[in-house]
Amino acid sequence: MERAELVQLLSPEGLTLLDSLPRWDSKADVVKTVAELRKQGHPPALVEAVLSQSRLRTRAEAKFGEFARRMLFTEAGLEQATRLKVAALHAGRFSRAGLRHVADLGCGIGGDALAFAAVDLEVTAADSDEVTAAIAAFNLTPFPHAHVLHAEATQVPLGGIDAAWLDPARRTTAGGTTRRLSDAADYSPPLDFAFGLAERMPVGVKLGPGTDRDVIPADAEAQWVSVDGDVVELAVWLGALRRPGVGRAALVIRGDSAHELVAAADSADAPTGPLGDYLYEPDGAVIRARLIGDLARANGAWMLSPGIAYLTADTAFDSPFARGFRVVERLPADERQLRQALAARGIGTLEIKKRGVDVDPAALRTRLKLRGEASATLVITREEGRHVALLVERL
Incomplete structure (x- = not known):
């Protein structure tokens, strides 16, 4: 999303028009819809912006449910955003550890920050992209104890902050196309910075489930999470956020139920044998x-x-x-x-x-x-x- 498009969306006319649109239907006649909105006197750029946002809101329902209807998104931000039910589990871990002020460094469109703020944690969120930071600020408007900065994760002042959460950017967008980064060295912020923060405070880092296991620190808890059969993330927990004696965990969420298998380390394979019943x-x-x-x-x-x-x-x-x-x-x-x-x-x-x-x-x-x-x-x-x-x- 370009800055000009965001300005159009955040105008009173833009937000009113966006909220007035019916739920996006991929089978609807888009040309007819554009013509009707143009006939009402809306500028072409605004029409394009609200229709694009309406489509993203409908896609976002899989992650944010009914909350998606009052949020704004970017294409890359939605792809990387944490599902709300998983973000709630992240927030619960910070809260149970007695941490009160969390820095969300690389907050994207604010999915995790929303969950942190919802359990009354004070949140300082930051994103290096100006448009993404503005969208996060919009999404976090209902929470006065959440603040968003347009800043590089590595430049955010951490004085008075108890813990950090990082979701390094694993995708890049160029020419309207979003591409997944395969090399962890290209993530933003770098993993060395993310894991290095653990020397100062408790840290949680969200990574792709297929991340090379060699990058996981030896003193970390590595928790793979699946939702309804799809493995959606690897969460790496350090310091007070790591559970004693847990080095490996598999969290399986199906519908409204969650079950977890934990161990101190990788388990040895079971013996092999012939096919049973x-x-x-x-x-x-x-x-x-x-x-x-x-x-x-x-x-x-x-x-x-x-x-x-x-x-x-x-x-x-x-x-x-x-x-x-x-x-x-x-x-x-x-x-x-x-x-x-x-x-x-x-x-x-x-x-x-x-x-x-x-x-x-x-x-x-x-x-x-x-x-x-x-x-x-x-x-x-x-x-x-x-x-x-x-x-x-x-x-």
């Missing part, structure tokens, strides 16, 4: 946290093959940390024979899951030439090193 797919947060072995041992399960994140057991178990399947039957791993087996069973709709094999599920589904009324789930993986194809049903 049940197959289990650990949640992505458990996989990222390398706690599959602990999950297996707690439930009498074992690994199907070394280094592959499937567990198997002879007895069914219920766990928030894994999705379970009953093994219906083995099918031939050979593609031609597999096609014949599926045709014989009248399977026309097939979900294909795979681990440890070089298979493109979409391409394979096409080659299988499925016909029939039945639907099924197929797992293609390895059993003690050998390719297997398993027909399974969800528990």
Whole structure:
């Protein structure tokens, strides 16, 4: 978003027009909507700005719920913003640690700062981008104890501040296109600065879930978080924000429930063995946290093959940390024979899951030439090193 566009949006006319628009519908006739707004006398630049913002507000509902209807966003800011239910957990950790004033350094559009302010923490938020900082200030308007600075994270005065939260920018926008940064060295602020703050105060740092584990400080708690099956972040906690004895954690949020698997360090893998009556797919947060072995041992399960994140057991178990399947039957791993087996069973709709094999599920589904009324789930993986194809049903 350009500065001129933001000025248009923040005008009384802009905000009134934006709030008057119905919820964005991608199937609506945008050309007709533009024509109607122009006919009402609104300038072209303002019309473009409010329609763009209306689209972002609708996308933001997945992260901010009903609050999205009263917020402003940028494309990159929304992509990196923390989901509100996860931000609330961040805020709770600061509050339980007895910290009262938090610096949100690299606050983006203010998602985490909103959660901090909502639990009565004093917040000093800062962003290096002028437009983003202005949007954060708008979003934090309901909270008089939240203040936003247009400043580099490394330049924010920290006197009187108890703790810091950093969400380093992992995306860059150029020519209207947002690109994810793959090298942690390119993040803003740099990770050396973020982790270095822990020498002065308790610190929490939000990173992408696929961040190279080598950058995690040895004295940190690393917590991978998944929401409804998607791993959304790696939170690194240092100082008083780290829980005693916890070095690795997998927080699994589904709907309104949250469950956590914790350990002092990466768990050793469970032994491997032959396929049992049940197959289990650990949640992505458990996989990222390398706690599959602990999950297996707690439930009498074992690994199907070394280094592959499937567990198997002879007895069914219920766990928030894994999705379970009953093994219906083995099918031939050979593609031609597999096609014949599926045709014989009248399977026309097939979900294909795979681990440890070089298979493109979409391409394979096409080659299988499925016909029939039945639907099924197929797992293609390895059993003690050998390719297997398993027909399974969800528990």
